[in-house]
Amino acid sequence: GAVVSQHPSWVICKSGTSVKIECRSLDFQATTMFWYRQFPKQSLMLMATSNEGSKATYEQGVEKDKFLINHASLTLSTLTVTSAHPEDSSFYICSATGTSGSNSYNEQFFGPGTRLTVL
């Protein structure tokens, strides 16, 4: 199966600072990457979808100026939480679909997630 890594696994930061989360596809080309947020005991909430080389498409209610997404290559997407506040504390998860050789993946492969705590 395809592998997606995410870094860092957890981060604690002060209110007002910015945090960057990286999502990498290790053994396939991620043509599309997704960023999710999940609060405790709640379902996944899609924040945005990004295609390599294009601007991300944000879901309704997600501030694009606050959650900056860059998908500059077929193996890397980044999410930057700018001027983070305590209410941004959550579990952020990326996933990806794409191709590897002649294989095309329909399913989303998830990274392990990043737990963000803003003090």
Next chain:
Amino acid sequence: GQNIDQPTEMTATEGAIVQINCTYQTSGFNGLFWYQQHAGEAPTFLSYNVLDGLEEKGRFSSFLSRSKGYSYLLLKELQMKDSASYLCAVIDSNYQLIWGAGTKLIIKP
């Protein structure tokens, strides 16, 4: 609107069988996924159904009826490690993935 329904929580006994149902109403259909998510971890892929019928993969099986907008995930020979949330997700006609809220499965000894 688009909607996916699955039970909030289920309880089963170790060694038994459990069936988790999922019904959906979406604008179009291009496949249905089941994912497993342990607490504090990201989801992991279990199955993908796009045609009617049963797909078996070890202890886990997934069934789809497109005409009924219905799927189920069947878990056999339950183990304690199967305690997790099980997420049903449907790809609609725009290739958007619509997620259910998940079913928390509790396994008791």
